[in-house]
Amino acid sequence: MSLTERMMPAVSPPKPARPAKRGAPEPGPSTLRIIAGAWRGRRVNFPDLPGLRPTPDRVRETVFNWLQHDIPGTRCLDLFAGSGALGLEALSRGARETVFVEQAQAAARSVVDALGRLGGTARARVIEMGASRFLKSGGESFGKPFDIAFMDPPFGQNMLAEYVPLLDVGGWVKAGGMVYLENEKSAGAPPLPAHWELLKSKSAGEVGYHLARVHP
Numbered sequence: 001m002s003l004t005e006r007m008m009p010a011v012s013p014p015k016p017a018r019p020a021k022r023g024a025p026e027p028g029p030s031t032l033r034i035i036a037g038a039w040r041g042r043r044v045n046f047p048d049l050p051g052l053r054p055t056p057d058r059v060r061e062t063v064f065n066w067l068q069h070d071i072p073g074t075r076c077l078d079l080f081a082g083s084g085a086l087g088l089e090a091l092s093r094g095a096r097e098t099v100f101v102e103q104a105q106a107a108a109r110s111v112v113d114a115l116g117r118l119g120g121t122a123r124a125r126v127i128e129m130g131a132s133r134f135l136k137s138g139g140e141s142f143g144k145p146f147d148i149a150f151m152d153p154p155f156g157q158n159m160l161a162e163y164v165p166l167l168d169v170g171g172w173v174k175a176g177g178m179v180y181l182e183n184e185k186s187a188g189a190p191p192l193p194a195h196w197e198l199l200k201s202k203s204a205g206e207v208g209y210h211l212a213r214v215h216p
Contacts, residue, residue: 030054032085035061037092044114046083047106054083055152055182059204063180064089066200066211067148070178071095074147077172079131079163084111086150086180088118097123099142103130135166145174152182160190168193168214175216182209 031043032054046052055063063086064071072094078087081100088111091098102108108128115121127134127142131153134142149172153159160183173179178199181190185208189201192212200211 030083032083033057034089034092036064037089037094039088039092039118039120042092042118044084044088044110044118046110046114047104049104049107052082052104052107053155054085055209056204056207059182059207059209060085060089062202062204063209063211064093067178067180068093070148075099075143077101077146077149079134079149079151079167080153081111081126082107082152084114086152087111087124088114088120090148090150091118091120091123095123095148097125099146100124100126101129101131101134102126103128131163132166135163135170135172139170139172144170144172146172146177147174148178148180149173150180152180155184158187160187164190164192168196173214175214177214179212179214180209181212182207184208 030048031045034040034042035057071090074095076087076090076095076098078098078100081087081102084100087098087100100111105128108126112126115124149167151163160181183190185203185206189198189210192198195215197213197215198210199213202209
């Protein structure tokens with residue numbers, strides 16, 4: 001089986017792109033930089049897709065400073081993986097395995113390509129599936145629960161309010177595990193289940209980011 005596990009119904013092929021205007025530059029892939037760990041300084045390409053918004057370097061650096069003693073040897077879930085920035089950073093810093101969940105085919109394949117170039121394919125799975133379907137799947141084939149989950153959904157849709165309960169009810173994160181949550185700064189800290197503890201909450205620019213622990 002290939003590293004990308006396509007678990008969505010087939011979709012119609014995209015319509016051909018309109019020709020670019022004469023003299024306009026061809027759109028190219030965007031890049032991000034891995035901040036620390038075994039792949040420190042390596043750059044990763046990701047497609048220029050609507051709504052695909054990697055966690056900024058400044059925010060990732062802070063988040064992984066928070067998690068620096070918790071990452072080594074863990075199993076991580078990168079939900080709404082997009083560019084794969086959070087899951088790749090976790091692998092670079094010593095995570096044992098990361099499962100990337102991403103619905104957009106182009107984004108999922110770019111994560112697979114990045115893992116191949118970085119030499120991380122043996123420690124990762126890329127699941128091409130919508131987050132809701134994944135969280136409702138039961139999880140037996142994905143080896144839940146995870147030690148750490150990253151949740152960085154598209155902004156402006158209040159998605160954390162929908163997906164945090166699914167993550168919790170499904171038992172996707174073990175007791176004592178950590179959940180990273182990212183949303184627009186204006187939304188404030190997201191509502192959490194009663195047995196979760198909000199440990200950290202900060203903002204940078206328009207991004208709000210938060211770290212919670214799951215208690216029994």
